[in-house]
Amino acid sequence: MKRSALSWLVPVLSLLVLVGAWYTAGQLGVLSDRSDIPPLAAVCSAARKWFQNGRFYEDLFASLQRVIPGILLGAIGGAVVGVVTGRARLVYLFVGPVLHIWRALPAVATVPFLLIVFGVSEASKITIVALGVFFPVWIAAHEGAGHVDPKYLEVARDLEFTPIQTYRRIILPATTPFIVAGMRTGIAIAYIMVFIGEWIGASRGLGYQLSVAHVVSSTEHMVVGLAALGSLAFLTDAIYRTAIRALLPWMDERNA
Amino acid sequence: MPEESNRALAIHLEGVTVSYGGVEILRSVSLDVLEGQLVAIVGKSGSGKTTLLKAINKLLHCSGTVDVEGRARMVFQEDRLLPWFKVRSNIAIAMSGQRGATNGQTSVGRERAAELLSEFGMSNLADRYPHQLSGGERQRVAIARAFAARPDVVLMDEPFGALDVLTRESMQEWLLAFWRHHRAAIVFVTHDVEEGLVLADRLAVLRDGELLTPTVVPFDRPRDPALRFSGAFLTARQEVRSMLAGGRDSA
Ligand SMILES: Nc1ncnc2c1ncn2[C@@H]1O[C@H](COP(=O)(O)OP(=O)(O)OP(=O)(O)O)[C@@H](O)[C@H]1O
């Protein structure tokens, strides 16, 4: 068998084994006798109900409407501030302390505070996501912009670039791989933040459904919610990586 | 060469000294290069060749006089193509530094890039990224970039140093053919004595930061590749070698 076929067949098989074992354990009654893990059949019927009344899509879109603008705002803000603090030492000395203190906090610990300060609105939940994304992107962009290989800056001087040309042609592209890596971390954090935000203050969304399932102690609804949230985060990451590979083909092998 | 007397100076160096942390890397270097002339600087590793070119290109601080007429461009020791641009843009960006254009995609830059690539027989490489090229191809793109803005002075830092002997020799011939149509004063740095003799009008030895008086390379142009095997060439090579070794060979 070819390597490429193996590389997806084996992971699929591993998932099938897991689901099969879960199903069998449910059929044999092992799960309900000895644990609170819901049998697969119960989870499936919970999922079917969620899909049937169209509620799932409302929750999905509610979450996406917070996650996507939050990621974009946080990433753009982090990239811009990071390039500025990475290049302008005085600005960094001025804003650095506040940013570093805030960054050192566990992101989720700030959510209840932010919800009170900004109120329980859509804008506040987007802000919470954006803040979660901002910090990893900021620190990555800051490091990247601050460590642009001097050999490329020499090229800029040799070719008599203006300062703006130097930014556009050397500093920004050289910082891009750092921003891309920071954003990948940011996307993972975005889902944590939207989940916490919705858990505490929302009436729609995947995180909200999980909080409801928690209140009524319905483990099958929790498993469906977790599966949905996990798949969404996984899909976002996969789409992101594919998009980056298509848009920035020079990144993979730039040092090869 | 008799016509040299009425040619203008492209580069004038006098008493150029560069020090790092109190150590003098270049000691009072003086050199005149005429317009359209090719001067080779030959020196061992660490003798200060790269430092000298950077001083001429004003990429580092030095004391003494550095006068360069017109626009200077450098071909760096490693190619230094920008990994995030395709070959076409890597050449095109060299065009816009001068005229305040905003990006490498200006039509002037693109046209010039296309022109140079077709002249180099590399049009098929225009849409590749630098990491998709061989070492020799990368070096030729770097040379195209250096010549794109029609500079008056080109500083070349061991451009063929990383290539195998046969490729290096064909690149030397190619450079001479190209230079015939794109006259610029060239300072060509190399550690390879033969390379210096094959290419240059004049050759100067750089030894531990001191530039010895340049000597005229007495071979007519265009130069036959078989020149390397002639007696006069071998004699000249031996002379330069003994200068490199600090005169110890001839003692
Ligand atoms: N930034 C620097 N700081 C301190 N010393 C330096 C620096 N750059 C170069 N040198 C020293 O200056 C000397 C000359 O360096 P240079 O790079 O000019 O040599 P080179 O002749 O180009 O050598 P090579 O043939 O290996 O490229 C070396 O001894 C080197 O260690």
Ligand SMILES: [Mg+2]
């Ligand atoms: Mg060198």
